Amino acid sequence: MAVMQARAFWRVPGPRGELRQESLAEPGEGEVLVESRFSAISRGTESLVFHGRIPDSEYQRMRAPFQQGEFNDTLKYGYANVGRVLKGPSSLLGRDVFCLFPHQDRYVVPEAAVLPLPDGVPARRGVLGANMETAVNALWDAAPVVGDRIGVIGAGVVGVLVAALAADIPGADVTLVDINPARARLARRLGVRFRLPDDAPENCDLxxxxxxxxxxLRQALVLAGNEARVIEMSWYGTRDVELPLGQAFHSRRLSLLASQVGHPRADRAARWGGQRRLALALGLLADPRFEALLEPSCAFEDLPWVMASVTSPQSETLCQVVRYGTQDEDDGHSERSA
Structure with missing residues (x-):
């Protein structure tokens, strides 16, 4: 069987990153060979992974579908890749597909592991697929209704996606809250109201x-109105979180609900198996507003030092896009200068 060569990004103790060469077998029956066009650093999770902050208890639950190696040690990790099918069935040949695959320039996976990008979704924007799926799942968990007053604390990629989707609910009054005043411009481009923490609206329904x-998270409890729900989407790895649950938390009958993309709400999971939810998320990315979340691309060859920079505590990067080969920076669809 013929063998091909590929290069992949690996996290190694230090922590630091390096590109390693790998051998790939030709795709067999039911498999596809994909050449990466773009991938993305999912900053929240990949920061914890890169800096070795994954609790032992979560090693299995946190595994990415095509991860190799172990957390807090040497591993290949990631889940936001868009590439073009070079070999496979005629229905996929030459098409751009999304795959939950690490940062690697080419790879072979089962045909069922890839999902073609919908018409109108550029390859570069398609890397937001996993983040959009997380936002969709959070809205399912929260179940907002017409007219809700909704606060979203944290103007990172997932927070912005949640706010933008929630703002499309008729009559919804949505505010994006962040400590960085520069995020106000991003909020305007997404059509969402922005406030600094001291000016955030209280008495929210969600x-x-x-x-x-x-x-x-402490501020989220302050902004929630009586009998309101707080949807916790942040994951803290090995860090402990202290909350003021001894003040008005009980008298106001607040609810604190965890939302995690790997576990759809039971009444949704029964009907949204397979890749139906991811297909929905990718379709939503046809909206050109979401181009505003994409940072200028870095070359795959530069990923070892870029990963260290993006995952540092001082970083204010949104979605760092990684470009493979000679892909055009904007894929012909850039909206960043708007």
């Missing part, structure tokens, strides 16, 4: 927390 900080 509050989504996505900031990844204990301070953000």
């Amino acid at each position: 509050v989504f927390h996505t900031s990844g900080s204990a301070a953000g």
Whole structure:
């Protein structure tokens, strides 16, 4: 069987990153060979992974579909890849597909592991598929209704996606809250109201927390109205979080609900198996507003130092796109200068 060569990004103790060469067998029956066009760093999760902050208890639940190696050690990790099918069935040949695959320039996977990008979704924007699926799942968990006052704390990629989707609910009054005033411009481009924490509206029907900080979660409890729900979307890895549950938490009968993309709500899971939810998420990315979340691309060859920079505590990067080969920076669909 013929063998091909590929290069992949690996996290190694230090922590640091390096590109390693790998051998690929030709795709067999029911498999596809994909050449990567773009991938993305999912900053929240990949920061914890890169810096070795995954609790032992979560090693199995946190595994990415095509991860190799072990957390907090040497591993290949990632789940936001868009590539073009070079070999496979005629229905997929030459098509751009999304796959939950790590940062690697070419790979072979089962045909069922890839999903063609819908018409109108550029390859570069398609890397937001996993983040959009997380946002969709959070809205399912929260079940907002017409006219809700909704707060979203944390203007990172997932928070912005949640706010943009919620703002499309008729009559919904949505506010995106962040400590960085520069995020106001991003919110305007998405058509969402922005406020700094001191000016955030209280008495909300729903509050989504996505900031990844204990301070953000504490504020979420403040903004929630009586008998309201707080949807916790941040994951803290090995960090402990302290909350003021001894003040008005009980008298106001607040609900704190965890939302995790790997576990759809039971009444949804019964009908949304397979890749139906991901297909929905990819279709939503046809909206050109979401181009505003994409940072200028970096070359795959630069990923070892870019990963260290993007996952540092000082980073304010949104969605860092990784470009493979000679792909055009904007894939012909850039909206960033708008």
